[in-house]
Amino acid sequence: MLHLPVYLDHNATTPCDPAVVDAMLPYFTKNFGNAASRTHAFGWAAEEAVDLAREQVARLIGADPTEIVFTSGATESDNLALKGIFDKYRPKGNHLITCATEHKAVLDTCKHIEKMGGSVTYLPVDPQGRVDPAQVTAAIRPETILICIMYANNETGVLQPIREISAIARAHNIPFFTDATQAAGKIPIDVQEDGIDLLALSAHKFYGPKGTGALYVRRRNPRITLTPQLDGGGHERNFRSGTLNVPGIVGLGKAADICLHLMYTEANRLSVLRDHLEKSLLTLGDVFVNGSTTHRLPHVTNLSFRYIESQPLLLSIAKELALSSGSACTSANPEPSYVLKAMGLPDPDARASLRFSLGRSTTPEEITYAITHLSAAITRLRATSIR
Numbered sequence: 001m002l003h004l005p006v007y008l009d010h011n012a013t014t015p016c017d018p019a020v021v022d023a024m025l026p027y028f029t030k031n032f033g034n035a036a037s038r039t040h041a042f043g044w045a046a047e048e049a050v051d052l053a054r055e056q057v058a059r060l061i062g063a064d065p066t067e068i069v070f071t072s073g074a075t076e077s078d079n080l081a082l083k084g085i086f087d088k089y090r091p092k093g094n095h096l097i098t099c100a101t102e103h104k105a106v107l108d109t110c111k112h113i114e115k116m117g118g119s120v121t122y123l124p125v126d127p128q129g130r131v132d133p134a135q136v137t138a139a140i141r142p143e144t145i146l147i148c149i150m151y152a153n154n155e156t157g158v159l160q161p162i163r164e165i166s167a168i169a170r171a172h173n174i175p176f177f178t179d180a181t182q183a184a185g186k187i188p189i190d191v192q193e194d195g196i197d198l199l200a201l202s203a204h205k206f207y208g209p210k211g212t213g214a215l216y217v218r219r220r221n222p223r224i225t226l227t228p229q230l231d232g233g234g235h236e237r238n239f240r241s242g243t244l245n246v247p248g249i250v251g252l253g254k255a256a257d258i259c260l261h262l263m264y265t266e267a268n269r270l271s272v273l274r275d276h277l278e279k280s281l282l283t284l285g286d287v288f289v290n291g292s293t294t295h296r297l298p299h300v301t302n303l304s305f306r307y308i309e310s311q312p313l314l315l316s317i318a319k320e321l322a323l324s325s326g327s328a329c330t331s332a333n334p335e336p337s338y339v340l341k342a343m344g345l346p347d348p349d350a351r352a353s354l355r356f357s358l359g360r361s362t363t364p365e366e367i368t369y370a371i372t373h374l375s376a377a378i379t380r381l382r383a384t385s386i387r
């Protein structure tokens with residue numbers, strides 16, 4: 001039995017896993033203690049739950065639990081990493097390197113840093129959506145204090161050459177930060193093997209609650225420090241003050257734990273469904289895939305359907321299919337995607353794009369329905385549009 005609309009927008013957000021909700025519930029009511037209360041059982045219970053979540057999140061990315069800083073989500077983690085490094089390392093330099101297809105949480109923070117006297121290099125990407133590591137090397141200056149390149153793009157799923165770039169950063173003694181919001185919980189990440197010094201993630205992208213995330217901050221080889229962006233009680237090793245969101249953190253930990261166990265089977269299952277969807281829609285003709293098909297998240301595809309405007313199409317099929325043309329944050333913006341434009345797409349092709357992001361609830365029946373329904377809608381629209 002199909003439930004409409006079929007949800008194929010898991011890069012925007014995911015439903016909370018019922019096991020995550022179950023894990024969280026006691027921390028709203030019975031175990032409501034403040035994790036910073038050290039003098040009674042309510043505080044100890046909360047602290048114990050936070051400690052477990054810290055271990056679960058650390059395990060997901062191969063970190064040590066003491067390297068996890070809980071935040072309100074990836075936007076905050078991105079702000080803390082970028083502004084925190086800029087403030088701390090300012091005596092050494094003011095230059096940051098990032099790329100044109102980062103999420104707005106990174107790009108807008110970089111714009112803020114520029115207003116504060118920083119200098120930012122926005123590297124281009126190739127038509128596949130990837131950064132050329134040689135261009136990272138070429139952009140390095142004596143005053144470079146951070147290299148920031150996302151793990152996987154939210155619109156296309158394209159994976160960046162993280163290990164090559166982190167090796168360059170390490171060779172130049174520059175901290176390397178990656179926004180792994182779309183990759184964490186979906187594909188294996190290991191901060192040691194990947195050479196990552198700072199990493200942002202967010203619970204609601206992997207079946208945890210909204211408004212909870214983390215920033216990984218390396219403690220050894222090398223030790224990375226940051227200037228906190230929220231001052232107060234000195235929580236989270238002084239990096240992020242504020243009473244901890246215990247239910248949210250418990251949910252984040254539980255979601256991380258579930259992903260760790262399901263990651264490989266889900267990635268295989270979803271890549272088969274994604275490939276079937278993609279292949280079927282390509283047969284419509286005048287359809288092409290945006291971004292690399294070899295370096296890509298297993299559950300994502302971004303397609304442009306020539307002669308179609310994606311926004312009116314999406315609204316016309318909204319009762320049956322829930323998808324988007326790009327990131328949720330920019331879905332109200334009529335401008336064509338800056339990510340696709342950076343990859344060299346002309347405006348009409350960028351406006352003709354749809355992002356499909358599959359998830360844990362996606363079934364073969366849903367994919368069959370999506371193919372049939374979308375193909376009919378596109379054929380209809382094309383027949384009525386003036387070419």
Ligand SMILES: Cc1ncc(COP(=O)(O)O)c(C=O)c1O
Nearest residue numbers: 073074075103105154179181202
């Ligand atoms: C790559 C990337 N970074 C950051 C964010 C922001 O995450 P949050 O919603 O947790 O603030 C998102 C969410 O869309 C994202 O996809």
